[in-house]
Amino acid sequence: MSEIIRSLQRDLNDFGEDLHLIGSEKLADRHAGEHPGNFGAGAMAVPATPEAAAAVVRWCAANGVPVVPQGGRTGLVGGGISRPGELILSTARLDRIEAIDPLARTVTLGAGVTLQALQEAAAGFGLTPGIDLAARGSATIGGMIATNAGGILAFRNGVMRHQVLGIEAVMPDGSLFSDLTRVLKVSAGPDIKQLLIGSEGAYGFVTRAVLKLDSFNPMRATALVGVRDAASALALIAHFRALPALQLEGAELMWARYFRDSAGERRFDLDWLEDETAAVLLMEVSAASEAEARDALEAGLADLWERHGLTSGIVAASLDQARRFWALREESDFIYRLHPAAPSYDVSLPPGALDDYAAGLTARLKTVDPGFDAYVYGHVADGNLHISVIGKSANAAALKEPIEDAVYTGIAESGGSFSAEHGVGTEKRRAYLTYGNPARRAVAQAIKAAFDPENLFNPGKVPFRAD
Amino acid sequence: MSEIIRSLQRDLNDFGEDLHLIGSEKLADRHAGEHPGNFGAGAMAVPATPEAAAAVVRWCAANGVPVVPQGGRTGLVGGGISRPGELILSTARLDRIEAIDPLARTVTLGAGVTLQALQEAAAGFGLTPGIDLAARGSATIGGMIATNAGGILAFRNGVMRHQVLGIEAVMPDGSLFSDLTRVLKVSAGPDIKQLLIGSEGAYGFVTRAVLKLDSFNPMRATALVGVRDAASALALIAHFRALPALQLEGAELMWARYFRDSAGERRFDLDWLEDETAAVLLMEVSAASEAEARDALEAGLADLWERHGLTSGIVAASLDQARRFWALREESDFIYRLHPAAPSYDVSLPPGALDDYAAGLTARLKTVDPGFDAYVYGHVADGNLHISVIGKSANAAALKEPIEDAVYTGIAESGGSFSAEHGVGTEKRRAYLTYGNPARRAVAQAIKAAFDPENLFNPGKVPFRAD
Structure with a gap:
């Protein structure tokens, strides 16, 4: 058992059943999710209450231990990978659907609730979360907030940001930020909780949320x-x-x-x-x-x-x-059965630019290697394409940058994004630094320095402070 | 002519027609809008390009001159009032609809475009901005972004934040923040432009934006x-x-x-x-x-x-x-004809709480003065009520706080907001400090200190640094 787990057990034993602490032996029994590096830390805290989560973060801040938030571990870009000496903070037990208000069409729930659990509960009221994606069975609301998830209904209802009304989160200093507003209309000064949406844990650990619900029509x-x-x-x-x-x-x-x-x-x-x-x-x-x-x-x-x-x-x-x-x-996993480790991308462009982009993509890939081709598919009404590059040696380390350049060329200029809905994580670091918006990057860094001066929240991820 | 205008004319004369500078004499010919204090500064800069706006802000930063952004001046809470020694920065000439993309359903436009001008241009493509409000003829897109405007379609389409895809803004140091993304799906690190939405000019001056458009059905x-x-x-x-x-x-x-x-x-x-x-x-x-x-x-x-x-x-x-x-x-201005200076409010509650709230409001007002009553009306599907308190002396200074308390009691506890869509401005300062969310307030202050250490952007407004 790691020293971190032993120390937490000693210092936070008052929380009893409200805080599970899991060392590397027991982690071996759990599913590490989409990325083998997720369990690298070998130490996980699983709070059942926001207060227990806050206590863990305060302990980490006091002891200089970095915190890596994890939800359903369905992320495709390594946003949840952890390293020895860090502590995984899991939403798994913050999994209660607290209240559905069918008149207001809102739900108050824990960050560890899966999308599918919410869909099933909402369906009982003829409602839907208004957002849907293939990983619904394991993706959690907290993770979807952290990556500003999109999915198949975004063209109509917007992305996760548009479904979030309220957020409660533990900030890097261990304080509990609570803005569990249950109304759509709030024009009451800067809306700080927006910083927690799509920031992949850089600024805080989401514990609870209030989401909008929409009509569901099964016909x-x-x-x-x-x-x-x-x-x-x-x-x-x-x-x-x-x-x-x-x-x-x-x-x-x-x-x-x-x-x-x-x-x-x-x-x-x-x-x-x-x-x-x-x-x-x-x-x-x-x-x-x-x-x-x-x-x-x-x-x-x-x-x-x-x-x-x-x-x-x-x-x-x-x-x-x-x-x-x-x-x-x-069911796109056939890609990796046919083409193991095919490098994959998730971009968005104005829909009118898709045909030119797709043609240009193929041409650019062929200049890298004439045998290269790509699987291209996705949420066309949003201009959101998923791309897997296939061909012999498409996953060779030496070709990583040329292939990335073939994929990302022209996207920012068209008003699109190098990452549409999967996030940045660790795998899109170079893309973020090369193809991301420089104005966003600079301000995101300044806010990170103000919120998390010791860089303890999901280090090695956006906004990529030197660490 | 004010010293500020004279100095600007001298220092920024390179901008020629791209920068109009207006002193108090010429301001007297213009309409000050909903608040008599809007023109208090007696000096206005009206840039025709984002670059000219940035130059004005750099000049203000170098000379310690506070900047007060103004759009259509339709705000009801004094968010645009200015004082001698400050400079009004107007979006009036950033009024070009640059491009409508009917396939992507997006528009790129200047912050000074009025909602009605955008509605009319979008109608040519069978589209609508998806947001509508009574002040459509003069309210500008920049002002609607700054207050996160709501209006009559929010229950279906969301508020202004949900329509905004991209923003360009001049930051307090005079740099141009440009994130004119034209796609809905962006999961590419912290979304800094969200800080500019609903912050009433605290963090920057919006010059251009990209908005979503929606289907319009006239039947x-x-x-x-x-x-x-x-x-x-x-x-x-x-x-x-x-x-x-x-x-x-x-x-x-x-x-x-x-x-x-x-x-x-x-x-x-x-x-x-x-x-x-x-x-x-x-x-x-x-x-x-x-x-x-x-x-x-x-x-x-x-x-x-x-x-x-x-x-x-x-x-x-x-x-x-x-x-x-x-x-x-x-056409609610009859209120002020029948009840001059009736104090008015704009709150939101979960819709299921409206009847209890309305009954409690009347009862609480009658404890302040048995002759008091209220006009109550609004966007019921959002739980957004507009309230005007009527009765002899309802506008007496001594009753300001008791009436506010009668209006705001219970709203935060219900998950609602003391300001739904009008903003905070100067008039809701006490409400913000008394009934606003303390977690939001604290972080908003910290970010203000980082972005605008000299407190030059819309001082005396949210987040109310000591000034």
Whole structure:
């Protein structure tokens, strides 16, 4: 057992069951999540109350021990990795849904609640968190706040920042920052809690939150449509978004190579798909009934078929088939089975720039290595693309920078971002320093120096103070 | 002409037409806006470019001259008042709509563009800024960012913070902070521009912005419905929000005294209204056609009539009549004709708490003076109430604090805010210090000290450093 755990047990034993302390032996029984380095510290504190969390942070501040916050450990960029001598602070036991107010459409909950647990609780009131993503089963609300998560509904409802009304957090000095406001409208001076959203633990450890909830309509229809490019997909999306009698619930574009390989891995029949299809759009709409949703989807597609050069399409005949459509998009782990350690990226651009970007990306990758290609897929209405570079040696250390440059070139200039929804973590450090916004970086550093002068909160991560 | 203007003319004459400098004589020809103290400084700089604005701020920093940002001067809480020795920095000439991207649904524009000018430009693409408020004709985007404006669509689309994608601003040291991102999804480290939203000029002067745009549907129907309380209004709203075939476009509640006096001032016929109606809900919905909107509105109201004890209602027969309905809610200046200098407030509470709060408010006011009453009206779906206290001596200085206490009691405890959308300015200083969130206040002060150590940006306003 580490010295840190022993000392915490001695100094904070008053908290009893409210504070679990876990050494490296017991950590070995737990799942380290998406990154093997997550459990590097070999020491974890799991508070069941915000007060216990605050006591741990005060102890760390007094003893100069760095704190690494962890939620569901679903992060893809190493934002939760920890090193010996640090202490992991987990939200796992801050997992209570405290109250759902269906009239105000708000929920008050602990940071360790998973998205799926919240979705299920909200569904009991005909409501939804208004945000959804593939890692719903393990991603926690606290982690989603820390990375300003996006997902598949952002084009309509906004990102996590837009769902957060209130936050309680432990600040680096161990004080409890509490702004658990339960209303949407607050114009009462600087909104400090915004600093805690999307800052990946640099400024504080979120313990509780109040989120907005939205209407949920299960009356849906789902289609896969072959399109000639992102522009056609966006024209379809614009058409359906402007129809008052239905709601667009999902719009995910998969370029052909991704779609065909995903379908192949899942033995999904592609007889319906024209050979020359450049990309496939997954669209889901809701309406007053399933029949209306389906009719409106089919009628809309028929209207647009010729004008937008649609090549082929199928509408799901059952909920089960709709789930299979979604699995083609969401179950992306086949990438790493086919192409182990394929380097992956998550960028956003103004949607109108997507086709030029995708064409340029392929060309730039081929100048790095003529055998390179990319899987490209993502939340097209937001201009958010996920990219995995494939090809022999695509994961070679010497090619890391040239490939990054091929991926990130032109994004900042277009008004986009080198990281759309996955965060910066440790893996996108160079991208942050090379392609991130310099004005944001400079001010973020100054605030870090003011809030956390000893650099004890998630060191080695944004905003990357020298450490 | 003031010494400040003379010195600026001498030191910054290189900017020529890009920088207008206005002394007190010429200011006398302009409209000072909602607060007589706005022009107290007697000196105004009106840059036509962000670079000219930055040069003015650098000059002010070098010469120790405080800067007071002004937009449309529609603020109701004195956030733009200025004093001799200060310099007003106006967004009036940063008034260009630079680009609308209908595919991405974004607009890039100067901070001095009025909301109405943006609404009109967006309408050309079938789009809307997604935010609307009564002062649309003069309120500017920069001022709306500085106060995190709310308005009548916030219940659906969120507040100004949720519409802002990018910001360019001059910081207190005269540097230009530029984060004109044009995408919704950015998870790329701390989002510093959030500090500029809702901070009323404490941390910087917004020069340009990128905003989201949303679909606009003109096919509408509008009704006035007598309800027995806020809870019945909220039940109606919940019913209509859950209907997939229409969109709720407005939901404004006016308690009886406000509604009757407003109608009386506008000679609006009230024969249809039952005597005992506690409040009147203005509702607007949109659908696939005007007929469908009207049918759905009438059918929905008929369904709910008995269950929610609706007492009386009318549906607008024409667009002109719908505008008259809205004028009853939006043209609130009759309050000050009938009750000069009636003290006014703008609070938010979780919607479920509104009825208890409104009843308690009346009771608390009567303990201050048995002759006191209040006009209460506002954006009920957000729990945002506007309140004007009326009665002989309601504006007496000695009663200021007791009345404030009557208005603000219980709001923070309910999870609400003493200021919902008007901001703090100078008039809500005591409320901020007494009823504001202490954790927010403390951190806001620390950041102010770091960003603006000489306290030159909008001094005497939030976060109220000693000055």
